[in-house]
Every structure is written in structure tokens, then in C-alpha cells.
Amino acid sequence: MKKQLLFINIVLLTLFSSCKNKEEVAPVEEVKANTFDVVVDLKIEKDDELILFYKDPSIAYFDDKKTVYNGVKGKSESQLITFSIPEGVLPNDIRFDVSSNKDQAPITINSITLSFEGRVFKIEQRDILKYFTPNEFIKFDEATGVATFIKNGENFDPYFLTKPLIYPEIEKVRGAKM
Template identity: 30%
Template sequence: MMKLLKYCLFFLIIGCVSCETDKNQKNNYFPTIEVKNEERQLKENEKHFEIELFLKVLKDDIFECFYTTEGMNEGFSGTKKIRTKVFGSVEFQKVTFSLPKNIFPSKFRLDIGENYKQDKIYIKDIIIKYNGNSIEINSELISAFFSVNRFLKYDETIGVFITSEINEKWDPFIVSSALLNKKIEIEL
């Protein structure tokens, strides 16, 4: 009962209080994400914020990462984005977005595909890295830490996004939630 109260408090103040759980115990109501210190040390002037996606797409595509640096009210723009080509494969692959040196985003958006014929997009993990620390988000936690727009449906049991066209429009993307943004600010 006390542990559940701690989890509720954690989510209410959006990451301002850290809770620790026994790694052998699973709690399906309030999943946690794991923060790891990497062994390598980065030089102070070589800090790079990275977002790694472990995904599978069957057709070639273009993915984009938009980010803001001026706070939560700043909108996304084409001047702060990174594009990367993703090759269709039946195997999972790693796609990495490396923001420019010393940029720490206040929020970010992942546009997961420009190919209208891309039906399903499988994302197994999203790993966010900065200054030797990382946050891992597995497929079961994506919906807790990202908002999905209306052009996507997400099945967390198998980690698949299904794209759809609405009124002849199509723009599938996910946006980091306020909870994730605060967690990144505190832990990275």
C-alpha cells in the first residue's frame, strides 16, 4: 500500500520525487523506466543529446525528429529538425537522431514516416541519451511517455503503430509527454 502511494505521488508531481522498486517485482499499474549511467565519460564540450529507436519497417521511409529549446510553449519548426532515411527490412534496426552539440531539448516530436504505403511500424525500444546517462523506454511504456496523434493507432502489447489517412491527410507522429520531458530534465 505504501509503495502504491509513493508511485501515485511520483506521477502527481511529474518526476520530482524518485521512487525505487525491487527489480524482481513487476507492477503493471505504474510501470517504471530505468536510468543507466554509461561507463564512458564524455568531454564537457562534446555533449550530444541522442534518441535511439529500435524499430522495424517493411518499406523504405524517412523519419524526422523535431525539437524545441526555448521551453514548453515553443512550437516545432523546420529549423530545428533532423531527417534520416530508414530502410525497409524484416529485421529490427537502430535509428539514431543526434541533436547538435550542447543542445538539450525542452520537448521533441518523432515523425515516424513519410511513406503513405507504410502500414505498420514496430518500435521495440526508445533510448534517450545525454552526457553519459540514458533512459530506456520499452514498447509497453511508449504510450505512458508519448502522445500519439490521430494518424496513428498504437498496440502496446506488440509494439506496433498502425498509420491511417484521415480526410486525405496523413502525418503520423508521437510527441514527448510532460512527464517524459520532466524526467529527462531531472535525470539526464
């Protein structure tokens, strides 16, 4: 009988101590993908869908397969919009479509930041035209960062293309050896 009681006590003690140990283990955080991100600080007053096109060494031109869409709720104050390029893809060029809404009010772009693995390149408002070229659907005021949209009949596709000056900066953010 003493052996049975001793056995039961050992089993109970083991159960209680293992339960206690489980409570002390910190929860494991979900590991997030390490993505190349483009973060745009802007003020956009009407709901819209913004698009980031990207190229990598496998393609020579922008196409619909290499895009990141971001639905945006319009606000009267600035907001950060993050485009995360899929994990494992390192772009060598980007195109930023700033509106899909034909009724969009002018937007203000405060900055554009590229980041990957802790490496960051931030383009301030005053330097946007140094690194990007607006297409024919955008009138961009460099002093204020305001992009006004130009309608051409039914055509409406306002976007910014990169200038060659940005390519070395993209490479640095990617971590490429120069």
C-alpha cells in the same frame, strides 16, 4: 674528414630515430561531438524518412528549423535509428514523426532511448504510451508496439507527441539540476 663523417652519422642517426618515433605515435582519433541522442529501436519494412522535431528553451513550439531527418532502409528485422541533435543544443521536448511514406506497412517500436554524456533513459515498448501520445494518423497497440497508419484523404502526418511525465526524465538526461 673525421668531423664530417661524425656529423653525417649524427644527422643520419637523428633522422632514423625521429622516423622510428613517428611510427610509434598512435594515430589521433577524431573527437566526436557530444550530442543529445534519441535512439529508436524499431522494425520498419519499407524505406522511409523519419523526423525528430525538438524544442529548446528558445522556442515554444515545434518548427522545421529544429529537426533531425533520418532516411531509413526498410528491413524485415529490427534496427536502431539514431537522431543526434546538433552539438550544444539540449532539448526540453521532442516530437517523433514515424513515417513520411503513405504506403508504409505497420511498424513496430521496441524502445526509445534518450542519452547524453552517459546519462540514459530507456522507454520500453510497454511504456511508450506512458510517455508519448500518438496523433490521429496512428493506431498504436501497446501490447505489441505496432503502429498502424490511418490515412485521411491526402493528409498523412503520423507522429508521437510527448506527455508531461517525460519532461523530468529529459531533464535528468540533460544533466539539469532538479
